[in-house]
Amino acid sequence: MAILEFGEYLPDLPDFNNPGVTEAKNVIPGVGSYLQFPGQVVYSNALGARCQGAVSGKDNSGNSANFAGDATKLYKLASAAYSDVSVVGGYTTNSEENWHFTQYGDLLVATNNTNQPQGYFLSTSSAFFELTAELRGRYCASVRNFLVFGNVTDLIDGSVPNRVRWSALNDPTDFTVSPVTQSDYNDLDGSKGWIKQIVGGEYGVIFQERAITRMVYVGSPAVFQFDEVESGRGTQFPYSVVKVGNNIFYLGYDGFYIFDGNQSIPIGEGKVNRTFFDEVDLTYKERVCATADINKQVIYVAYPADGNSGGNPNKILMYNYAPEAKTRWSYCDGLNLEFINISISEGTTLEQLDAISASLDALTVSLDSRTWTGETYILSGFDSSHKQVNFTGDALTALLETTEAQLTPSGRTNLLRVRPVVDGSGTVAMQLGTRNLLSESVTWGSALSVDQVGDVQTRSNARFHRARVNISGGFNHAQGIDVIEYKPAGRR
Numbered sequence: 001m002a003i004l005e006f007g008e009y010l011p012d013l014p015d016f017n018n019p020g021v022t023e024a025k026n027v028i029p030g031v032g033s034y035l036q037f038p039g040q041v042v043y044s045n046a047l048g049a050r051c052q053g054a055v056s057g058k059d060n061s062g063n064s065a066n067f068a069g070d071a072t073k074l075y076k077l078a079s080a081a082y083s084d085v086s087v088v089g090g091y092t093t094n095s096e097e098n099w100h101f102t103q104y105g106d107l108l109v110a111t112n113n114t115n116q117p118q119g120y121f122l123s124t125s126s127a128f129f130e131l132t133a134e135l136r137g138r139y140c141a142s143v144r145n146f147l148v149f150g151n152v153t154d155l156i157d158g159s160v161p162n163r164v165r166w167s168a169l170n171d172p173t174d175f176t177v178s179p180v181t182q183s184d185y186n187d188l189d190g191s192k193g194w195i196k197q198i199v200g201g202e203y204g205v206i207f208q209e210r211a212i213t214r215m216v217y218v219g220s221p222a223v224f225q226f227d228e229v230e231s232g233r234g235t236q237f238p239y240s241v242v243k244v245g246n247n248i249f250y251l252g253y254d255g256f257y258i259f260d261g262n263q264s265i266p267i268g269e270g271k272v273n274r275t276f277f278d279e280v281d282l283t284y285k286e287r288v289c290a291t292a293d294i295n296k297q298v299i300y301v302a303y304p305a306d307g308n309s310g311g312n313p314n315k316i317l318m319y320n321y322a323p324e325a326k327t328r329w330s331y332c333d334g335l336n337l338e339f340i341n342i343s344i345s346e347g348t349t350l351e352q353l354d355a356i357s358a359s360l361d362a363l364t365v366s367l368d369s370r371t372w373t374g375e376t377y378i379l380s381g382f383d384s385s386h387k388q389v390n391f392t393g394d395a396l397t398a399l400l401e402t403t404e405a406q407l408t409p410s411g412r413t414n415l416l417r418v419r420p421v422v423d424g425s426g427t428v429a430m431q432l433g434t435r436n437l438l439s440e441s442v443t444w445g446s447a448l449s450v451d452q453v454g455d456v457q458t459r460s461n462a463r464f465h466r467a468r469v470n471i472s473g474g475f476n477h478a479q480g481i482d483v484i485e486y487k488p489a490g491r492r
Contacts, residue, residue, distance in 0.1 A: 053099030141200030424475030
């Protein structure tokens with residue numbers, strides 16, 4: 001008996017003797033198996049135009065909040081409906097820009113480079129307000145007790161795309177340069193290109209086009225120390241940058257990386273890098289966006305691939321960053337999204353409790369419980385109708401293809417019986433792919449169903465075999481193919 005496992009998705013490698021799988025479509029990479037990927041379900045009303053950014057967060061009491069932005073407005077979600085919470089007069093976001101958000105305590109900050117930075121206190125605000133008139137910025141982050149902007153336009157020097165500027169200590173509204181408040185700025189090496197993203201935390205990480213710089217708080221008079229830790233490596237895809245724990249996932253000029261604070265570790269070379277760059281439509285680099293699902297330990301990268309509609313992402317690459325994961329990558333296609341993000345389930349209001357219980361006394365969960373504040377993190381996005389969709393629907397039809405193997409060394413094989421190792425109630429159909437010379441194209445047989453004991457009876461005679469498994473309906477784990485019965489074929 002031979003086992004062809006559904007190993008790591010490695011489309012960049014040859015089909016023959018590929019150590020992984022050549023197809024992993026509409027599945028989530030898990031630990032030792034692939035999992036079902038849910039379809040999208042419309043959740044909200046429509047924004048006024050294409051979604052150009054979205055974010056979720058929690059206020060100081062733990063109540064969830066979801067926001068989104070289009071070219072002219074910022075919106076807040078309540079009871080599955082987005083309502084306009086823009087500053088009076090709205091905004092003028094360019095089509096090649098996105099809204100970028102960061103949370104500083106209870107304050108949500110939004111910036112789009114064209115308008116002044118916007119602020120919204122999650123606990124008390126009913127609309128955004130202008131945070132400062134000192135500058136505009138493309139990117140923002142919270143670093144220690146400072147609000148930081150990168151790639152800025154300020155009142156004195158105009159546009160300075162390699163400038164980092166930060167607020168006063170503990171005051172995200174004060175950007176007047178002062179040694180007393182520690183508000184100041186620093187210009188990075190302009191030969192390394194524009195600042196393309198800032199990631200906050202205990203220290204800041206600044207991505208330029210051709211460099212990665214770490215900014216560390218050192219106090220007065222310098223305030224921050226800037227150390228270029230990567231030279232020649234950066235990003236042209238600002239919304240591919242996602243922080244997970246102490247690591248940062250990003251898409252560089254030549255592929256996917258994890259930056260650990262000191263160095264970039266390649267995670268796509270020999271796996272998906274070549275496939276991605278063969279497919280991505282670089283006309284819409286700003287549409288490539290990534291988000292991290294901490295529950296599944298998966299990063300999703302949505303991008304406009306071949307056949308996209310007007311630049312909308314139509315494909316998602318998935319990467320499982322858990323150290324134990326052996327099936328690191330997979331993908332989903334056939335989409336038409338404007339943006340992808342992680343939303344947080346909405347909290348329950350007192351009015352909504354009427355649909356749960358006719359009496360407060362009859363509630364089985366205390367009103368003080370965080371059950372009512374919104375606790376579930378959901379993979380979401382915005383479809384081409386500008387509506388929020390949640391990936392909580394029925395499982396999409398999965399497709400997995402094994403490596404191509406020569407079961408009989410130096411000869412042909414009569415393959416008689418195989419067994420798909422798929423745990424769950426989904427309907428499994430299998431096709432065999434065969435050829436006798438590596439110079440030939442693969443011939444796929446008709447779809448075969450499993451019998452009452454879970455086997456697939458085959459009558460296939462060829463030198464090289466591979467298996468394609470389609471799974472419709474829900475399933476738990478897809479692990480591989482057991483080759484149960486085969487024998488060498490006679491020579492002619």
